[in-house]
Amino acid sequence: MFARTRAELVAIDKETGQERWRKQRDGWGYVSYMEGRVYDVSRDTVIALDGDGAEQWSISIEKFHHARLIEREGWVYVLARNRFACVHADSGEILVETALDDDDMSHYFPVTDGHRIFAGDSKLFGYEVVDNRFEKRWESQMAPHRLYGFMATDNGLLFRAGFNTLVSDAARGRLSIHDVEDGSLRAEQTFETVPRSPAVVDGIVFVSTSTVSSDNIGDDGKLVALSSEGELLWEYTPEASLQPPVVANDTLYTGPFANREAPLIAFDAISGEELWREDPDTLQGSVELAIAGDMLYVADGTRVRALRT
Structure with a gap:
């Protein structure tokens, strides 16, 4: 597994926890692992490394503030705000670098269903990649609901978490469900707190919510399971905000966001039955969760820590 802080990029053996290698870093960044490569993305560069930490190539992305990556068929697409670059995954050669012809200036957190690419903030865009260029197929107006976190796709549907910029209390958040073919709205669910980064498994969408305003961040939230038609299946309501859930082998995991009140907790994903919990006093506040195989990785x-699922 790979972890990135402002000071270091570290590779850790996922079974033993032993450090494999460590690279010094200076400033904001995140790490992404795709198709056997480690991508270290900072404000200024994308660095591609092999699994042993050897640098394969690097490119400057000074025009791509908070860039995000998607890899498809041997190409890496670097997307941020209203620009994108198409980069050869093996060599780092930039084949195409261009501006997207859209008036929505934020293309944060792009996702793909394997064929199309979806992005946008106050608007939602559907693209196809043709000759390594983005061709827009549709767009939908999302204002006043802005994107919050990553979207998810499943079985021809796109799931998008957002918040209402015009509302400060009730119905602050919204999960919207769209058709990937044309972006049309299929269903929606509103929340008093803000959802982000839904997880979708076998037609069930799981989303946690949080208070995110500066004066009471982390104070409230809930976890819900919805059908692909937006029907509520089950919910869990702690007295604190929750991180986006991760799901594997019919088990869902979530934990505290910006608080020391919510537990690290596991549920049966289908029924909502609580399976186990770790009390907040054993945690160090907010957690970040990742799952691979039969291991749950918890950073706080x-x-x-690695927990066997």
Whole structure:
């Protein structure tokens, strides 16, 4: 597994927790692992490394503030705001770098269903990649609901979490469900707190919500399971905000966001039955969760732990 902080990029053996290698870093960044490569993305560069930490190539992305990556068929697409670049995954050669012809200036957090690419903030765009260029197939107006976190796709549907910029209390958040063919709205669910980064498994969408305003961040939230038609299946309501869930083998995991009140908790994803929990006083505040195989990785504060699922 790979972890990125402002100071370091670290590779850790996922079974033993032993450090494999470590690289010094200076400033904001995140790490992404795709198709056998480690991509270290900062404000200024994308660096591609092999699994042993050897640098394969790097490119400057000074025009791509908060860039996100998608890899498809040997190409890496770097997308941010209203620009994109198409980069050869093996060599780092930039084949295409261009502006997207849209008036929505934010293309944060792009996702793909394997054929199309979806992005946008106050608008939602559907693209196809033709000759390594983005061709827009449709767009939908999302204002006043802005994107919050990553979208998810499943079985011809796109799931998007957002918040209402015109509302400060009730119905602050919204999960919307769209058809990938034309972006049309199929269903929606509103929340008093803000959802982000839904997870979708076998037609069920799981989303956690949080308070995100500066004066009471982390104070409230809930976890819900919805059908692909937006029907509520089950919910869990703690007295604190929750991180986006991760799901594997019919088990869902979530934990605290910006608080020391919510537990690290596991549910049966289908029924909503609680399977186990770890009390907040054993945690160091907010957690970040990742799952691979039969291991759940939990990062909180200055430590990373591996739990067998």
